Amino acid sequence: MIAIAIDGPAGAGKSTIARLTAKKLGYLYVDTGALYRTVGYAAWQRGIDPADPDRVAAMLPEITVDLRFDQDGVQQTLLNGENVSAEIRSPEMSRYASQVSAHKAVRDYLLWLQRKLAKEHNVIMDGRDIGTTVLPDANLKIYLTATPEDRARRRFDEYLSKGVSVDYDKLLNDIKQRDYDDSHREISPLRRAEDAKLVDTSGNTLEESLELMEAMIRRHLGI
Numbered sequence: 001m002i003a004i005a006i007d008g009p010a011g012a013g014k015s016t017i018a019r020l021t022a023k024k025l026g027y028l029y030v031d032t033g034a035l036y037r038t039v040g041y042a043a044w045q046r047g048i049d050p051a052d053p054d055r056v057a058a059m060l061p062e063i064t065v066d067l068r069f070d071q072d073g074v075q076q077t078l079l080n081g082e083n084v085s086a087e088i089r090s091p092e093m094s095r096y097a098s099q100v101s102a103h104k105a106v107r108d109y110l111l112w113l114q115r116k117l118a119k120e121h122n123v124i125m126d127g128r129d130i131g132t133t134v135l136p137d138a139n140l141k142i143y144l145t146a147t148p149e150d151r152a153r154r155r156f157d158e159y160l161s162k163g164v165s166v167d168y169d170k171l172l173n174d175i176k177q178r179d180y181d182d183s184h185r186e187i188s189p190l191r192r193a194e195d196a197k198l199v200d201t202s203g204n205t206l207e208e209s210l211e212l213m214e215a216m217i218r219r220h221l222g223i
């Protein structure tokens with residue numbers, strides 16, 4: 001099986017680029033952020049403080065988190081069998097996800113599922129610690145980033161296109177806060193694996209980033 005790990009901060013374009021590239025190559029695209037969002041959503045539903053490691057850990061045996069892929073390879077995220085793919089996309093769930101993702105129990109709980117998928121399929125998996133922790137032997141590791149302003153602008157446009165109204169400055173602050181939290185947590189922090197190729201998408205159009213990515217993958221894997 002072939003595994004391509006794409007890590008990087010929120011809003012660098014990882015998910016869009018990974019999804020479209022996976023489709024082109026016939027690989028499965030796995031969005032691991034959705035798993036953390038789902039655990040965050042479960043905490044939110046129960047009124048659990050996402051920053052409380054003990055209460056979040058105690059909740060885990062009560063829930064099942066699973067991914068399904070429809071015929072087009074589009075990922076659906078299930079919480080206790082219920083499709084929560086839409087619910088987990090709000091700015092509030094971004095914060096909840098970031099907070100629950102700092103707990104060891106949560107990371108351990110989600111690890112096997114991510115590894116199982118990579119064992120069974122050719123994958124492009126995106127997240128924060130795929131190249132460093134989840135798939136350290138991935139065939140290719142990419143660290144995708146862009147300036148915080150560029151990323152906030154993209155998230156802003158994304159929310160706008162879904163009819164969700166958000167404030168740009170607030171998004172920018174949230175992104176900077178999440179960058180800080182994700183890269184300063186003790187366990188599996190966001191960082192570039194030593195053998196990951198750095199791709200900075202600042203100022204690129206989506207098409208430019210896609211071309212760059214596909215060329216890099218094809219060159220590296222010889223496909």
Ligand code: DC
Nearest residue numbers: 010032033036097098101127128129
């Ligand atoms: O990629 P995203 O924005 O949907 O991720 C939501 C949060 O989940 C992010 O702030 C950090 C966490 N996360 C993580 O810790 N490890 C991953 N592999 C993916 C996401």
